[in-house]
Amino acid sequence: MATRCGDTLLFAQPPVIAARAAIGGKKESLSPLAGGFDELYSDNFFGQKSWEAAETELALRTARLCLKKAGTTEKQVSLALAGDLQAQCTGSGYAMRGLDIPFAGVFGACSTMAEALGLGACLTSAGLADGVLAMASSHFCAAERQFRTPLSYGAVRTPTAQWTATAAGCCLLRPTGKGVGVRAVTFGRVVDYQIKDITNMGAAMAPAAASTLLHYLRDTGTAPDELDCIFTGDLGQVGSQLLAELLAAEGLLLTNHADCGCLLYKGQEKTVRSGGSGPGCCAGVLCSHILPQLEGHKMRRVVFIATGALMSQTTFLQKESIPAVAHLVELRAPGEGAEEKKP
Amino acid sequence: MATRCGDTLLFAQPPVIAARAAIGGKKESLSPLAGGFDELYSDNFFGQKSWEAAETELALRTARLCLKKAGTTEKQVSLALAGDLQAQCTGSGYAMRGLDIPFAGVFGACSTMAEALGLGACLTSAGLADGVLAMASSHFCAAERQFRTPLSYGAVRTPTAQWTATAAGCCLLRPTGKGVGVRAVTFGRVVDYQIKDITNMGAAMAPAAASTLLHYLRDTGTAPDELDCIFTGDLGQVGSQLLAELLAAEGLLLTNHADCGCLLYKGQEKTVRSGGSGPGCCAGVLCSHILPQLEGHKMRRVVFIATGALMSQTTFLQKESIPAVAHLVELRAPGEGAEEKKP
Incomplete structure (x- = not known):
């Protein structure tokens, strides 16, 4: 089965993403991906x-x-x-x-969506x-005041800073049926490169993304160019550059990498700086952009690597470094799951 | 398979707990269960x-x-x-x-150990x-200052308060072999009885324990007296009493219930008040007391229901009520997993 x-699990019968939903807030309405979101709200309080x-x-x-888009109920x-x-x-x-x-x-911080998809694919x-x-x-607002400073302080954002997305993404996994297939899952190991700068999450998370991607490529005998795209969760510009350097040191030249955090806020770099972040960032981009491309067969085979920084405000104040983890799922366009490649 | x-998964071939370890701190050294812990430290800083x-x-x-007790390595x-x-x-x-x-x-707050065991049993x-x-x-100290008041305030503890255990428990699950079997898993639903008292977690969590136990009993067609013991995680005296009342209202009289939080600090009620709590409480009691009893065939079949209160200090200050969840695993003495009972 x-x-x-x-570290990689390969599903002979890939479970499928039978339905997906993405909702975003105000800043996400200005995204080039806005058209792919199901709903966007200008009120970031969502009535609360x-x-x-x-x-x-x-x-x-x-x-x-x-659930509604899947035409199903909670009982199912x-x-x-x-x-x-x-x-x-x-x-x-x-x-x-x-x-x-x-x-x-x-809990996987910003790697949560890939972790949930990976565990869910195993169970289904x-x-x-x-x-x-x-x-x-x-x-955004809940994260800023928890991890950084109250918004009303109006703190200046550094060039390496990332913008926590006000967004959520949800997938319904089924054992079989129509939909994008989850062909493989690689759960990552915790990596710590001794980064201590809380405004540079990309640097803390890039080594975790590299580690998990390398495990997946070796485990499955895949060359990067066999993939239509390698999507990372929220490395931002800074972390994406570091990922390229880390992989180059391993002899890998990435030509087909895209970062959900960069895609979501393309054109808004003046305010968001290095890119988007937060578990909702890559969950939203997955459900508004990546899955639709696979469903429409504009892409055939991609990996989605969500990265998470595992620190807290307490560990930051205690001057601890920032460990990170990255989980990977390989996604296939509908009907593409059948052809097998034995590693 | x-x-x-x-809501219940029944494993025809129960995965086994091949090894277990429990470590505790200073207060846990005074527990009647101390003899079952592998290591106990009088320094609650553990050298940090x-x-x-x-x-x-x-x-x-x-x-x-x-890992050491299992005679295995990280690679395995x-x-x-x-x-x-x-x-x-x-x-x-x-x-x-x-x-x-x-x-x-x-993350399941104090229900974490049963959640991890349940997911782990599924995967293995x-x-x-x-x-x-x-x-x-x-x-204890990390939890007190996070959820309540700094320890140095010396706040008076209410009679419903519970004492977060300084403890950890760890199990190694294997698909087959020697060890206590995980026969069934029931993942719980979030229940909220509108309890808002942060010093009365037992009251917030008892309804979740009742809900999950009732699901398990109905799903498997089990009568409570077929179980040698129904262990809850950390309801304490107050929550245990409420659980009994909630189940009585459903026509169930519990005669074989024990709470890990009460067992761990038996005799120390003057300081701990209602009982122990924290994810380490029931994880420690599982690995120091419940599993050894099953291994020694002093018990044959038990359920372990860990309960978690899902609030934070922020939601408490925002005057939100406290939702709770409970996850259940059914454990069998070694060699007892084979006899089947179809519900």
Whole structure:
């Protein structure tokens, strides 16, 4: 059913993403990808009284929309795997009050969407779940005041800084059927290059992306140019450059890399600086841009590597370095999962 | 391989807990269960400079000890599923820097150990992982200053308050072999009874425990007296009483219930008040007390229901109520997994 090669799981019968939904906020409305989002709101409070409650509302709406687009109900879903950046993952935990679905919380910071998709693909492909919701969210204002400074301070953003997306993405995984296939999953290892600059997440996360990608390529015997695109989650301009350098040192020249954080805010670099970030950034780009391209057969085979920085405000104040992790899922256009390549 | 009945997964070939380790701190040394812990330290700093770093050290030592007791190495483990109570799960994330094992972070607050065991049992039983580490930790001092008041304030503890354990528990799951079997898993739904008292977690979590237990009993057609014991994670005295009342309202009289939080600090009620809590509480009791009893065939069949309160300090200050979740694993003494009962 599934083959294990090193850190990578290969699904002979790829589970499919039967439905997807992406919702964004105000800044995301200005994105070149805006057209791919299902809903965009100019009110970043989403009708709530706090930013944290706004994120919960955003996540809940996205999950409900995904179920609606799938033409299914909560009863037809076995499990939800979801997470976010708020302390104790309250964005997701509170959203799950509104859904009558068993819930296992996951935490991988900005790598959450790939982690949830990867675990969900395992469970559905093994017949352990009929349907799994994989979801991640983030909210700019909730993240800023938690990790950095209160917004009203108007702190100057450094050139390496990234902008936490106010966005959520949700996928419904099914064991079989129509949809983009999840062909392989590689769970990453924690990597720490002793970066301590909380305004340079790209530098902290690039080594994790390189590590997981290298594991996947070796495990599956894939050459990078066999992939239509290598999508990373939120390395931004700075982290993307570092990823290219790290891979070059391994003899790999990346010509088909794109970063969700750069794609989401293309043209807004003056305010966002290095790019987008947050679990909702790559979750939103996955559901608004990557999956539609695969569904429309504009791409055939891609990898989606979401990267997460695992620090907190407390560890930052304690002058700890920033460990990072990256999880990878290989996605195939509908009908493309069948051809096999044995590593 | 596995049968799905409602929210419950039944493993025809139960994966096994091939090794386990439990480490505790100073207060845990005074526990009636102290003899079952592998290591106990009088220095709650575990040689580190902060309580947060101490928890990381505690988690890392426990994982390494578990591998050592299993006579195995990091290379022989496919994945670690771990979590804790610190914001952004840094206790576990930083510990994983020290282990060369792919890592998927989980967050279920104090329900983390059952969630990790449940997901790990799914992956190993389906052949998706050769070995999985399932781990949870907590640290009294790190939790107090995060969720309540700095310790040095010397705040008076209410009778409903619970004491976050300074402890970690780690299990190594294997698809087959010697060890306690994980026969079934029930992932819980988020339940919110509108409890807002942050010093009464037992009340917030009891409804989640009741919900998950009722799902399991119905899904599997099990009567409570077929179980040698129903272990809950950390309801404490107050939550245990409420659980009994909630189940009585459903026509169930619990005569074989024990709470890990009550067991761990039995005799120390004057300081701990209602009982123990924290992800490390039930993880430690599982590995020091429950698993040894099953291994020694003093018990044959039990359920382990870890309960988690999903709030944060931020949602508390925003006057939100406290949602909760409970995950259940059914454990069988070695060699007891074979007899089947079809629901």
